Amino acid sequence: MSVKRETAERLADEELMPLIAAKDPEAFEVFYDRHGGVAYSLAYRIVGERAAAEDVTQEAFISIWRSGARFDRTRGSVRSWMLSIVRNRAIDSLRSKAGKAPKLTFDDDAVLEQRPSEELTEEEAMRRETASEVRGALGQLPGEQSKVIELAYFGGFSQSEISRMLGVPLGTVKGRMRLGLEKIRGELAEGLA
Amino acid sequence: MTDNVHDRWSEDLAAYMLGALEPGEATELERHAEDCERCRSEMRWLTAAVEVLPEAVERHRPPPRLRESLMSEVRADARAAGVETGSAGGGVLHRAGSWLQGLGSGSHDWRRLAGLALMALVVVALVGYEIGGGGSESGGSTTTFVSGKAPGVTAEVVREDNGGELRLADVKKLPEDRVLEAWVRRDGEVEAVKALFVPDREGNASTTIGDMRGVDLVMVTTEPAGGSEVPTSSPIATVPIPQ
The missing domain is CATH 2.60.40 (Immunoglobulin-like)
Known part of the structure; x- marks a missing residue:
């Protein structure tokens, strides 16, 4: 039993999840169309290869399709949950390929601007604004802070590994991560004020 | 919870949120946070900063074959599970919508x-x-x-x-x-x-x-x-x- 696509399109992500858990392909297709782009982009950012990014994205979404009921709305948004699954799978993929170095740039403004304006929903526009704020915040971070955040989140390196890679004390890595995240958080809070 | 104990774990919260703790360390921190409201509060505060990181990556369009491959697998799964697929048949939600439209609103x-x-x-x-x-x-x-x-x-x-x-x-x-x-x-x-x-x-x-x-x-x-x-x-x- 499946819903019509136009009906599913009107549902929020949180409302789609029970349908996906009930194995509704139309609901899942809408879910993929909403988030497949950012999921693939995140996977590509982490693994650095299109074929591997496709594999990661496909595995992540199949995992969601087969375990959609595991989403717990008390622990955050569906999108964040989905992206955490993509990240974890991408990091696993990266770790399986020894010596893979992550890309370390956030210069995506030009690419975003190239997207057709008619694709911009209000929600997507807000995400762009948020993305812009994050890039701004990251751009303002001292290089040593943004580097440890990127190595950890996009590179999948532990703080101990980062300490060894950069040749700085572990406590310094901890401090840089903390200061960097707090600065981003502060920028977000200011943006909402 | 003493300040010293909290401070010791608080130092690792950012790394934890970024997935940069070793698995054993992460488990220990989670166990500590169950009883430490200050840690949980700090984690809630930092969560927003971590959740926006993937939103800032350069956007790439996924190739159409990814969607085709994914939906092919999904529809096969759905068929195996006995779920009616495709939108032509409508389904229970469509029928509910038709019934409600019949009330005179149609909105x-x-x-x-x-x-x-x-x-x-x-x-x-x-x-x-x-x-x-x-x-x-x-x-x-x-x-x-x-x-x-x-x-x-x-x-x-x-x-x-x-x-x-x-x-x-x-x-x-x-x-x-x-x-x-x-x-x-x-x-x-x-x-x-x-x-x-x-x-x-x-x-x-x-x-x-x-x-x-x-x-x-x-x-x-x-x-x-x-x-x-x-x-x-x-x-x-x-x-x-x-x-």
């Missing part, structure tokens, strides 16, 4: 609320959203059904034997010439509940439903004073009643 709100009603039914089926079941008296029983995740008004129907009580909360103040009217769906037909009601100052409202037998959906609309024979506005609340 998108009706279809959306039909969707919400179905959502609540699915939730009932999946996680047992039905509440209550106790309160038996003289062989009777009480069961409470709650509305789906509709924004704004919350609604519940407390069923007792063959009757029921509809309770609403967070209802906005109505214009003086409007009232609340409840409707039930029974055997696919919509019937007005013969009682009009209005919310109190706190936004609470309730009315009695005399006969709940065979009812699979309860809805509330705002209507002109004196009520209507058929709904003339989109429902402000819907409560599915699993049969």
Whole structure:
């Protein structure tokens, strides 16, 4: 039993999840169309290869399709949950390929601007604004802070590994991560004020 | 929880949030955080900073073959699970929408609320959203059904034997010439509940439903004073009643 696509399109992500858990392909297709782009982009950012990014994205979404009921709305948004699954799978993929170095740039403004304006929903526009704020915040971070955040989140390196890679004390890595995240958080809070 | 213990773990919170702790360390921190409100509070604060990181990556369009491959696998899974696929057949949500359109509104709100009603039914089926079941008296029983995740008004129907009580909360103040009217769906037909009601100052409202037998959906609309024979506005609340 499946819903019509136009009906599913009107549902929020949180409302789609029970349908996906009930194995509704139309609901899942809408879910993929909403988030497949950012999921693939995140996977590509982490693994650095299109074929591997496709594999990661496909595995992540199949995992969601087969375990959609595991989403717990008390622990955050569906999108964040989905992206955490993509990240974890991408990091696993990266770790399986020894010596893979992550890309370390956030210069995506030009690419975003190239997207057709008619694709911009209000929600997507807000995400762009948020993305812009994050890039701004990251751009303002001292290089040593943004580097440890990127190595950890996009590179999948532990703080101990980062300490060894950069040749700085572990406590310094901890401090840089903390200061960097707090600065981003502060920028977000200011943006909402 | 002493400050020293908290401080020791607090140093690792950012790394934890970024997934940069070793698995054993992460488990230990999680165990500590269960009893440390300060750590949990700091984690909540930092969560937003971490969740926006993937939003800032350079966007790339996934190749169309990824969608095709994914949906092919998904539809095969659905077929194996006995789920009707494709949109031509409609499905239960479509039929609910058609029924609601037949009430005379035909607006998108009706279809959306039909969707919400179905959502609540699915939730009932999946996680047992039905509440209550106790309160038996003289062989009777009480069961409470709650509305789906509709924004704004919350609604519940407390069923007792063959009757029921509809309770609403967070209802906005109505214009003086409007009232609340409840409707039930029974055997696919919509019937007005013969009682009009209005919310109190706190936004609470309730009315009695005399006969709940065979009812699979309860809805509330705002209507002109004196009520209507058929709904003339989109429902402000819907409560599915699993049969």
